[in-house]
Amino acid sequence: MSESPQPYRVLARKYRPQRFADLIGQDAMVQTLANAIRRERLAHAFLLTGVRGVGKTSTARLIAKALNCIGPDGQGGPTIDPCGVCEPCRAIAEGRHIDVIEIDAASHNGVDDVREISEAVRYAAVSARYKIYIIDEVHMLSKAAFNAVLKTLEEPPAHVKFLLATTEVQKIPVTVLSRCQRFDLKRIPAEALARHFAHVVEAEKVEAEPEALALIARAAEGSARDGLSILDQAIAHSGTSGEGALVTAAQVRDMLGLSDRGAVRRLFGLLLAGDAPGVLAAVRDQYDLGVEPATLFVGLLEAVHGVTRAKAGGGQDPALSMEEREAHAEWAARLGFATLHRLWQLLLKGHAEVQAAALPIEAAEMALLRVVHASTLPDPGELARRLANGETVPAAAAQASGGPAPAETQPALKAAPHPAPEPPARPAPPASFGALVELVNGQRPLLGQQLHDFVGLVRYDPPELALRPNRPLPADFIRDLTTLLRNLFAEPWKVEISDGPAEPSLLDQQKSAENAARDAILATPVVRAAFEAFADAEYEGYTPPETAAEARSA
The missing domain is CATH 3.30.300 (GMP Synthetase; Chain A, domain 3)
Incomplete structure (x- = not known):
């Protein structure tokens, strides 16, 4: 009987890293592990953190292979480059090794599950050098489960290693973090992902445009697994060329719902020109093609960001085509930083409004018309400079429709030359x-x-x-x-x-003056005679004659 064909395996599983050299963008972690293995300074617990799809579980399996590899001759020891052919390596790669236990903490997150681990670690490994516990999504453990595993995690037997993986390290108690050696896996750069995808399509005997691979790498947002899943879908979505499939950039944009970058450039140019009818027509064309309004705003924001980076002298994005780079350079030469920052704020506000609106396409049109209106306004700094120099300044650069207004409807502002007003005089310091x-x-x-x-x-x-x-x-x-x-x-x-x-x-000076005046009054002959005649008399105050006369006349 002929053997049945092997079932299809998705690219994310087929091209899972089998060696540390296959890990993309994690050189610092690999170097640290290599030094630890070479110097026999292996921690008893490792915590692998990072966003989805960067290789946390794959790294945990590679560490398990590295610690338990015995080499092709069966005499090897722990190595950073496992052979992949010995029985422990093959069993771990196939997920059937009895001493490498993978636990999904999302579904095994209770105290009883952790208690089983605490009881099982006492027993030696059956056939491997180390008994490895890989706990995926460890942040899903309950608080009681974390407390139950603390003692085991702090002082495990010499033959046990714990490998913890999580995407939300902030949810893990600090008491657990302090007992682990932590590795933060970085997002994979888009350039590295594009090169990796090029190797994959070559191995799959599929043709792909470099721009298509760059779009997939950007959409993956640093995740190799997400990128391979998108690439798998793109190959299935693609047409044919000769004997194999052909993945084009247009097909990837259509599949991902991305707006055509050429259409985004044209729309951006219409916004800068203040052409309101052209902007509305371009938005409707993209909407009819299936591009979501929020996605269109994302494309415009990327365009503003690219122009600003080009003006600031930042590095060029390798995912940009030559036409985009030339357009960005041209706009960067024409636009100032103030204009670009104002465009960014307007588009960012418009994007938030579109996402929250009950009528997204109408909200998108209103937000872009606001940008058109802002583009017709003169720059405040330039307007002030021209008015200060006495130059004639048009009241508006264009009407709300985007076209030029008739000459009779465009009044001019003429700054009449007049001396600048003098600033108000400040008082001089008092003399006393x-x-x-x-x-x-x-x-x-x-x-x-x-x-x-x-x-x-x-x-x-x-x-x-x-x-x-x-x-x-x-x-x-x-x-x-x-x-x-x-x-x-x-x-x-x-x-x-x-x-x-x-x-x-x-x-004190005021009190001294009052006391001196009182003593002077008491020393006068009339007052002294009054006190001698009336022993119970008290001094209550003194009113000068001129003050008393004024009071009587009033």
């Missing part, structure tokens, strides 16, 4: 410290009270002021006073605390 305190009290009453009651004057020589506190002052007293005086008199003031001889505070 008392007058300065009154001025400060009018602006900042609390600060004025502190200046009146709590300090003595050492030196008053505007713009310098030296004070000696009579009692503790707030920490920001000097700073606030200096700022206020600078704002009042338009010049920097130097306010300092001094230990030199100082006058009494204004409050």
Whole structure:
């Protein structure tokens, strides 16, 4: 009997890395593991983190093979380059090794599941050098399960290794993190993914345009598994060329719902030209072709980002075609950074509105019309410069329709030459410290009270002021006073605390003057005779004759 044909295996499984050399973009982790194996400094628990599809589970299996490989002759030891032909290597690759236990924490996340692991680790490996526990999506374990595994994870038997994989490391308790050696697997660069996909299509005897592979690599967002799944779908979606399939960029865009980059460039040019009818027609054409409005805004945002990078001198995106690079360079030469940043903000706001709108295509048209309107507005800085120079400035560059307005409807703004207004004069510093305190009290009453009651004057020589506190002052007293005086008199003031001889505070001076006046009144013959005649008399106050006469006349 003839053997039945092998069932088809998806590319993501068929091209799963079988050696550390096959891992893409994880050189730092491979080097660390190689040094640890060579120096026999292997940790008892490894934590592999990263986004989906970057090789966490594949790396865990490779570590299991590296630790249990015995070589083609059966005499080898742990190695960073497992042979792949010995029985442990083949059994681990096929997922049937009895001492390599893979556990899905999403479905085995309870205390009982962890208790089974804690009891099983006491027994030695059956046929391998190490018993390996690979726990995928470990962040799905319950809090009680994490607590139950802590002791085992901290002091496992010498023959046990734990390999934990997760996409959400922030959900893992710190007590678990501190017991593991952590490796953060990076997103795979789009260039590396495109090269990998080129090798895959060559092995599959499929032709593919480089631009198509670049689009798939960009859509994968750093995930090899996602990219291979998209490539698998693209091969099935593709047409034929000769004996094999042909994957084209147009087919990939159609499959992924991406807008044609040429159409995006044309739409971007219409936006910059302020052509409202052209913009509306282009948006409807893309919508009729099946391009989602939000995807169209993503393409426009990528265009603005590419132009800004080109203007700033950033590196070129290898996924861009030569036509796109030339267009970006041309726009970068014409547009300023302010215009590009304004476009980015308008498109970003429009993208958010389209995603939240009940009518996405209508929201997209309104958002793009807002961009068209903004493109017809003059730059504020340039307008101010031209007005200051007395130049004639048109009131608007275009009508809302995008076309030029008739000459009679375009009034011009003529800046009449006139001298610039002089800034208002600032008051001069008061001649006396008392007058300065009154001025400060009018602006900042609390600060004025502190200046009146709590300090003595050492030196008053505007713009310098030296004070000696009579009692503790707030920490920001000097700073606030200096700022206020600078704002009042338009010049920097130097306010300092001094230990030199100082006058009494204004409050103390006021009290001394009141006491001196009272003593003088009590010393007059009339008042003294009154107190002698009336022993129970008390002094309540004194009103000068002129003040009393004014009160009577009133």
